[in-house]
Amino acid sequence: MEYTKPLAKLIEHFQKLPSIGPKSAMRLALYVIKMSENEVRNFSQALIDAKTQISYCKECFNMSCASPCEICSDPSRNRSVICVVSETKDLIAIEKTNEYHGLYHVLQGLISPIDGIGPNDIRIKELLLRINQNDIKEVILAINPSVEGEATSLYLGKLLKPFNIKITRIAFGLPLGCELEYADEMTLAKALEGRVEV
């Protein structure tokens, strides 16, 4: 069967979004048609606004409407610590903990030779520049423990060694609320490896 044209178009657009399959796309599109026209117009405008108003902070490469971004220009932030993440969503996750009050550096990717992404394709140069030009005391690597993440962390670790600053990596281990017997071997191995004295 063929959907009526504007419906087919909308379904197609929803389906391009990550983790939205054909069935979900249809349900979302039908839902939109039942929303009030005003709500749909606001949604439509929000898409345009987000795309056109948001760009990247020239300091830390976080997504923001301003450059420097809200975090880089916040005077209450500890300017001697930089937390290195791969994507804005990781920055958001860390911010939500309310535990970190330093600055960030968003690499905008990870080193991945298979995908043809080398050290020069992500924001590593800019990180070195920041460390050179500012009085940085610690760099925290908060990068996923994936193959690409491990490669990037190793590379950064070596690259930053000559700067003689503290370089740390977030701890990997058992997540809170998880039971030992259900943890996968890799996580458990990491937890053992990273054990601390009590």
Add this chain to the structure above:
Amino acid sequence: MEYTKPLAKLIEHFQKLPSIGPKSAMRLALYVIKMSENEVRNFSQALIDAKTQISYCKECFNMSCASPCEICSDPSRNRSVICVVSETKDLIAIEKTNEYHGLYHVLQGLISPIDGIGPNDIRIKELLLRINQNDIKEVILAINPSVEGEATSLYLGKLLKPFNIKITRIAFGLPLGCELEYADEMTLAKALEGRVEV
């Protein structure tokens, strides 16, 4: 932490959609920001187009840009059979089987006293009118076997009896590919009840 404003707005809009939680909404919004501006503009326009161009067929109350809709105005359709569904998405599901070539009637809801929805709040009057004015030989009730669906089917069954036309209901039973031992009791009971001779 606070999202930069246009991002927060867009996340909020995504979150209003069905089965999109705060995390998915954030991921979708970040994805939109990484799409090309052209793509985002097309998406934005598709929302407006779907909302403003699609309305309901005055015959069968299917969502469509035209009235009568593509199905009602298709001369190859069997005009003596009406399949009654609750929502456009059910119509779409049946169309996808390619097994049905009659007309439809979309009730736009189900009788649900708890929610204050009575027979006059859904398109039952219009269904009676169609049956009265046209030479209808069969009405197929293709309504979900939920509490509201059962109530609506029962009500329609009684209401349509005096017309002296064939009234059928789609079969409920074991889905194909399902194993007996994993079927829930209700489904199995329905399957037994609806057994056919071989």
